[in-house]
Amino acid sequence: MMVETLSFESASVDATQEFLSTAYTPMRIAKSVADARASISRRAVNGLTVDRISFGYDLTYDADSLGRVCLLSMHTGTLADRTGGRETVFGPGETFLVAPPDAPYRGEVHSARYTIAMFDSSLLDAFAPTGANGRGPVRLTGLRAVDEAADRQLGAAVAYVRDHVLDNPAACANDLLVATAAQHLAAATLAALPHTARTDSAPADRTDATSTTLRKAIAYIETNAEREITLADIAAAAFVTPRALQYAFRRHLDTTPLAYLRRVRLDAAHRDLLAADPGTTTVTEVAMRWGFAHPGHFAGLYRDAYRRPPSDTLRLHL
CATH class of the missing domain: 1.10.10.60 (Homeodomain-like)
Known part of the structure; x- marks a missing residue:
């Protein structure tokens, strides 16, 4: 499995704007800064990306949509999101969604150091593939975690992927490890952030949460545990929705399908x-x-x- 790496250091705002527009999404940066130092490093494998970023100045941005789930863990400094005309400020210790994957965003970073983790938004559908009443894919509806505990868990998930997977060459070479890490990050995102599937579910999901569903799922898990399997794969093998599968494991074993795996x-x-x-x-x-x-x-x-x-x-x- 190929690992993509890149590094960037510059004291030129123009060079930084060009780099960020290429590495992320087209953006425009305010150029009236006294200290233009910027440092960015990236490791990415199979669609899972972690960047370490540091800016020695206040950076104002106006960017197009990312097309991916982008989580940011703030270490120092602050970030003020100003999308839609309202300002939301995030500080050190917080982990949050930069913007919905399909939406443009704007704001300002104040002399900050932070980690960004990105993954394909389709991974969210593997854990909650239906939105309100089963009529569409799950959508993230808020940037900040639902509570402090959820924020800590999301930050720990980002740190785990950064420190123990993408920073570990042996882990990056292991398909199962990388796939499991991406799934872990997607599951942590859904557990922490507001989304359309948080409270909505189809009535049939609870009806399908039977012991037969459980037996089919367990048989599939035990036969395929060495493979890169997702919640959606297990649900398909049991002929139910992922939500019904989750209900079945909680009802009969008081656990989750992925914890059982x-x-x-x-x-x-x-x-x-x-x-x-x-x-x-x-x-x-x-x-x-x-x-x-x-x-x-x-x-x-x-x-x-x-x-x-x-x-x-x-x-x-x-």
Whole structure:
């Protein structure tokens, strides 16, 4: 899998405007600045993109639509969104949607350092493919998370993709890991931000949440856990909507389809650790094989499930 990288540093506002218009979307930047330093670095793989950006000045922008979901985690400075004539200010520690994927946006960044994560908006439909009463694709309807806890979770999802997937060459080379990371970010986005499918659902969804639906879904998950499967794939295999699938897992197992998929993959990693030669295999290799990019997170999940660290299981052969 090819990893796209780029870096940009400049003290020219004109050069920065040209670069941003090429890398993101056509935009116009106010040019009356005293300190024109700008720094941008990017890593992208298979449609998943993370940029680290720093501006030493106040940057006013007026931009066309991005065509993708664009999440911004603010580290220092502020961003004032002025789309539609109203101003909304975001500060350090917040993670938010820059703009709806299909809408132009405008505002100002004030001497800021931040992370941007972008992914294809079609991933949202894999988790909530119907909007109000099942009449269309899900639409994000607000920029800010629904509460502080949701904001923290969304920021953690962006940081995870940045630090443990796209900054890790071995993870970037693993199709399952990259696909799982993109799905994780899409799911976190829907969990955190207002959207059209948050409260609306078709009546048939609850009716279809049967034990038969659950059995079909479990059979599909256990047969295909090593593949890049989505919530939509599992729902299609059970012949129901993703919302009905989610209801079925919550009603009968008090969990979610993707949490169940993660547990199946964890069990597979456990079996691999039991069978592995500790002289030629590492815990990290096994974890990444089953879609776990963060070693510490994998170790925590493993200890919760098996009451010992994964390294102890691997050393059973010694």
